[in-house]
Amino acid sequence: MTEGEKLIPINIEDEMKSAYIDYSMSVIVSRALPDVRDGLKPVHRRVLFGMYELGVFSNRSYKKSARIVGEVLGKFHPHGDSSVYDAMVRMAQPWSLRYMLVDGQGNYGSVDGDPPAAMRYTEARLQKISDELLADLDKETVDFQFNFDDTLQEPTVLPTKIPTLLVNGASGIAVGMATNMAPHNLTEVIDGTIAYIENRDIMIEELMQHIKAPDFPTGGTIYGYEGVKQAFETGRGRVVLRAKTNFEEVHGRDCIIVTEIPYQVNKAEMITKTAELVKDGKLDGIAEIRDESDRKGMRIVYVLKMDAVPNVVLNKLFKYTQLQSSFSVNNIALVNGRPEQLNLKDLIHHFVEHRHEVVIRRAEYDLRKAQERAHILEGYMKVIGTQDDLDRAIKIIRESATPEEARQGLIMAFGLSEIQARAILDLRLRTLTGLEIDKIRAEYDEIMSTINYLKDILANEELRMQIIKDELIEVRTKYGDDRRTDINYAGGDLNMEDLIPDEKVVLTISRLGYIKRTPLSEYRKQSRGGVGNRAATTRDEDFLEYMVVATNHQYMLFFTEKGKCFWMRVFEIPEGSKTSKGRAIQNLINIDPDDKVKAYIRTHDLMDEEYVNNHFVIMVTKNGIIKKTSLEAYSRPRANGINAITVREGDTLLEALLTDGKSQIMIASKYGKAIRFYDEKVRPMGRTASGVRGINLGDEADNEVVGMIVVSDMENETVLVVSEKGYGKRTSIEDYRETNRGGKGVTTLNITDKTGKLIAIESVTDEHDLMIINKSGVAIRTGLDEIRVMGRATQGVRLINLKNNDKIAAIAKVEVDNEVEENEEATTEDGEQLVENQVELNNGQPTEETTSEEDQSND
Secondary structure: OOOOOOOOOOOHHHHHHHHHHHHHHHHHHHHHOOEOOOOOOHHHHHHHHHHHHHOOOOOOOOEEHHHHHHHHHHHOOOOOHHHHHHHHHHOOOOOOOOOOOEEEEOOOOOOOOOOOOOOOOOEEEEOOOHHHHHOOHHHOOOOEEEOOOOOOEEEOOOOOOOOHHHHHOEEEEOOOOEEEEOOOOHHHHHHHHHHHHHOOOOOHHHHOOOOOOOOOOOOOEEEOOHHHHHHHHHOEEEEEEEOEEEEEEEOOEEEEEEEEOOOOOOHHHHHHHHHHHHHOOOOOOEEEEEEOOEOOEOOEEEEEOOOOOHHHHHHHHHHHOOOEEEEEEEOEEEEOOEEEEOOHHHHHHHHHHHHHHHHHHHHHHHHHHHHHHHHHHHHHHHHHOOHHHHHHHHHHHHHOOOHHHHHHHHHHHHOOOHHHHHHHHOOOHHHHOHHHHHHHHHHHHHHHHHHHHHHHHHHOHHHHHHHHHHHHHHHHHHHOOOOOOEEEHHHOOOOOHHHOOOOEEEEEEEOOOEEEEEEHHHOOOOOOOOOOOEEEEOOOOOOEEEEEEEEOOOEEEEEEOOOEEEEEEHHHOOEOOOOOOOEEHHHOOOOOOOOOEEEEEEEOOOOOHHHHHOOEEEEEEOOOEEEEEEHHHHOOOOOOOEEOOOOOOOOOEEEEEEEOOOOEEEEEEOOOEEEEEEHHHOOEOOOOOOOEEOOOOOOOOOOOEEEEEEEOOOOOOEEEEEEOOOEEEEEEHHHOOEOOOOOOOEEOOOOOOOOOOEEEEEEEOOOOEEEEEEOOOOEEEEEHHHOOEOOOOEEEEEOOOOOOOOOEEEEEEEEEOOOOOOOOEEEOOOOOEOOOOOOOOOOOOOOOEEOOOOOOOOO
């Protein structure tokens, strides 16, 4: 130990505690957490201020990144150069920041995780939007502090016009805490901020009508809304993000196309890990993965195997890969130098308070400068206001030996202040002309008007708030854009009906199972005899089978032949234009590859206890088993569906219909028998039950049920039956006597070699159309008002002329809601009408063929 030194013993525990607290606070305040006012960490603020000092604005030429980094490093940020360059690079990456603050030129990395080029190769300048963060910085609007060596001054915060913290978010790991704030849409944030300014007591739920959810730079879809709501209300929440996908057919193979991925996901790494899962057999159904992304946009192609179901594969991708990820929101920012957790309203409140202070300080600065200028102009007008005063001033100046003597002489002669006298001595000779004197008077009048306006600003808080609103609107006009991230409200557990308008839409389902929803406004009413409008473009041999008006809050139930039931809210069904094909149902629900949808039911609110307890689902199988279950049993949706009926071996579900419990049921069999009974004869049973006998199919080994109808309107509805060789008829329901379930029924069509077996039964009115599909692929559409009602004991009329031993494969009752235009026509892919009229014999007149056979009863 040298002379003059001494040892001071200290407790190592106290020293460690003190040193660690100092280190912690330094990290929290000076490195890791953003300021709630301008939304920036010190390094980002210093980069922007360094570029401001260098003059690399958006309208100037680029400067080398190394020059900018050196400026920031040497003057304001005494840390590693990589920390400065990395921060600047991130502000120039379109996939990192929702609104970039730096305009980079050169290689700034990629969404695949490629690193940027070295700072000596790249160039940069400020983005135009950064001007709004730095505006009025020279008007003493914010406090400045000394830099690390007390030689220069830097701002403690930027006087931003933009709510940067909400708009761009932030992330950082401090000591004992971390922050992870999501970016949002500028237009929505400004709308919400204006709403807050207009009503300081606004609720967070009301703010959410403007700021709907985070808006990530990489787009994607927010899946579920509960996490968003929690984040807005508490400052913490988990937002689930999914990639944007669609299905395409490429060279005859089904493909899943990914066009946007979740935020902060490394695309190349995601593809590599997915390929490993496929190789290990954990992800089946994928034959090939291709990255076809280019400068036009992202495109990842998952080529599926021939037997793969696209929707099933997509759900597995969401489950096992980063096509679905989560963003854990943790809104912690510095408020008056202390870290606080903030909800949506808090963030807006602190920004508005900061902006309010900036407007006040700017007005005070402008007022001071205006008053100083007015004071000088008053001095000018005292001295050069008249020719005599001007001559006297010139004489004093000429006779003075020194400038100081001249200044004192002017002060004594005209009663000027020091500042005014100095300004007079600094005047140029041209200012003494008459024209310049008029300009001085005009400038003085204008400045006095400005002074009065600035005093009004400082005296009137309402006026200051209006200025903030006007500046926000100007920013929104310049930089506002549309949302990039979609919101799937139905993906979460929260009921978001209040955020989705219950508007009327048109639901269309084609024979091959393509479904879509279209705004009702796309369908205009037409009177009969109109030429019709082009309807949906469907695949060859496909047509629209079901068209009905629904509302967004209603439900669609889908029943498969294996007895499973799936749900979809109407607003979950993909929207399509009137002429679009729609999406295949099997791509929207998790249906097994060897299963298919056999029936669909539109219902009202499944949460309405009275409605679900007073309605029933009636199901029938091919072997004649019928089952009635309360709709209440189907009121708890599950993503993977539920068992609607236990289908016995060798049997399949054929039909499912909705009834109010007071309707009549009719079941028809292949050999021309039909049975009619009230659905009260079938007792309700649970979902897992297999049902009871609805009709006795007799001794024929190949006999089976061909259809079931529910009759609720005896006056207008009639029974339509069609045979495989083109015969059909309509019969009054009263012609079928009422019996108990389980009987063989009565004859509904006299089956002969000429008619062939019965293939369908439908409940129809004159308003319906009939679509007939042949096994050869021909489809014919006719109006049912052209088929007259006739007795039960007939063979009916020939509906279609079949050639070359062709047979009818199926029929479909085409339902068109009264609110939809009346002349919708089925079209092929080329938009050509399939068939205009029915094919008829005997010069266009149907031929009635009767039989003398007696009615067959329940023997």
